[in-house]
Amino acid sequence: MVNAFFGHLGEVVCMSGRNMTAADVRDADALIIRSVTKVNSALLAGSKVKFVGTCTIGVDHLDQTFLDANKIEWSSAPGCNANSVVEFVYAALCHLDINWLPLKFGIIGCGNVGGLLYKRLKAQGVDVRCYDPNLTPARNPDLTSLAEVLACDVISMHTPLVTTGAHPSFHLLGRDELQQLKNGTVLINCGRGPVINNQALLDVLSERKDLRVVLDVWEPEPDISLELLDKVLLGSPHIAGYSYDGKLNGTEMIYRSLCRYLDKKPQSSLEQLVPPLANNQLRIDGIEQPTTIFNIAKNLIKQIYDIAADDLRLRTLAAQALAGEVVFGEGFDGLRKHYPVRREFHNYQVHLENISYADKQWLQVLGFNCV
Known part of the structure; x- marks a missing residue:
């Protein structure tokens, strides 16, 4: 998806964000990152970088004083995830x-x-x-x-x-x-x-x-x-904001910021690149009794997002690290890099029967499309 957005603006080179070095970015014109990359003088001094975009809402990993003092444009993606x-x-x-x-x-x-x-x-x-x-x-x-x-x-x-x-x-x-x-x-x-x-x-x-x-x-x-x-x-390994939709929102926001900086017209958008979700129909199945709106919400959310799987992956990694089988820090980053696709609630249609209008509105506040 990075190439789909940024490819027409120039050569795209992908690398590990946490292990990025000054030598890696010396000849780059723009740097697109996430929160694991610390952007400061140690990374950018002497480089050609004139634009830094972080596809995240947080900016504590950016040395804004250094960037401003060196007239390096920077942009974040507030609210993307x-x-x-x-x-x-x-x-x-x-x-x-x-x-x-x-x-x-x-x-x-x-x-x-x-x-x-x-x-x-x-x-x-x-x-x-x-x-x-x-x-x-x-x-x-x-x-x-x-x-x-x-x-x-x-x-x-x-x-x-x-x-x-x-x-x-x-x-x-x-x-x-x-x-x-x-x-x-x-x-x-x-x-x-x-x-x-x-x-x-x-x-x-x-x-x-x-x-x-x-x-x-x-x-x-x-x-x-x-x-x-x-x-x-x-x-979980810092993945609360790692829904597929959230990550793509951040990427698109930084892509548009870079286009503005380069005075280029955007040629790509999420609407063009991401088709509607297939198999997006949800029904209430085996609901707990009594049939409360909370129990309905639990049923629907588990069908979409099994948060226990995130927890299990992190604990499994911890057990492997304690056994000396893996390096935990590397595994932590790996869980983020290879995080499974998780789509947000608004991508799904919920078919409900015998439910009140108020309860349907309540589910729509959660983000579901109720039909």
């Missing part, structure tokens, strides 16, 4: 059999991802509390303190990694904050790993068996704590 991450959160809750509807739901970071999750939860009638010091009540009437969010039943973290300024997010949750969590709290992090002090989390989970933790992001990556992986209920 927001829907994918939100669907990951719903899939995790369904897999853990946690009905979020009657619970108090906290969101830390309400930008593109957290903001989308917030809108969907509100549309489903959920009591939501949000912490984001960069927003105002005019933009989000449910803004509150971090302490109040930490008192919620479910907490989902979607903040970028910020290490400077008035509101740094690095180690936002340390031992003191984690100890504040009430009994049975569900804590999900699919933002940036270092926003939670992972050593503190390991220590707290060693003392408290009641907390239910889902981690898609870790500190550090790719050499994560296997002890911590063993203590979380669900672990």
Whole structure:
């Protein structure tokens, strides 16, 4: 797909993002990356690169000061995989059999991802509390303190990694904050790993068996704590935003940014390159009793996305690494690079019978096309 988008703009050379060196990019005019590539003076000093595009929403892997000082144009893809991450959160809750509807739901970071999750939860009638010091009540009437969010039943973290300024997010949750969590709290992090002090989390989970933790992001990556992986209920290799649709959205956004930079007219689009999904019809089959809207959602989501398979692949890799069969860090990157195709909910049509209009609307808020 990279060649399909960028091929008409020049020669495309693909290589490992984490192992990229200054010699690899010395003669490149543009650099297209994802979050595993650290872009700084060590990589780009002395190169011909004049454009850097990251097909991700986060930019903490870019040394923006260096890029700006050297007049290197750079672009990111804000919001490209927001829907994918939100669907990951719903899939995790369904897999853990946690009905979020009657619970108090906290969101830390309400930008593109957290903001989308917030809108969907509100549309489903959920009591939501949000912490984001960069927003105002005019933009989000449910803004509150971090302490109040930490008192919620479910907490989902979607903040970028910020290490400077008035509101740094690095180690936002340390031992003191984690100890504040009430009994049975569900804590999900699919933002940036270092926003939670992972050593503190390991220590707290060693003392408290009641907390239910889902981690898609870790500190550090790719050499994560296997002890911590063993203590979380669900672990995955930073793939919450890795739906097929989300990755392609990011690629298209950076492609269009590069075209603008080069003053070239775009010649490719997702509509041209990606045909409609075949075999996209879903029906409710063997639904749990009672037939609640939550049980229907669990049934449908599992048909599309088996999140337990992501967890199993990571734990299998950990077991192989502990046995000395593989290098864990390399395997972690491999799981991301060879991640199976996962399509988002909107690609599917759901055939429903004997369901209320309100329940159908509720499923459409999740993203399904109900017929």
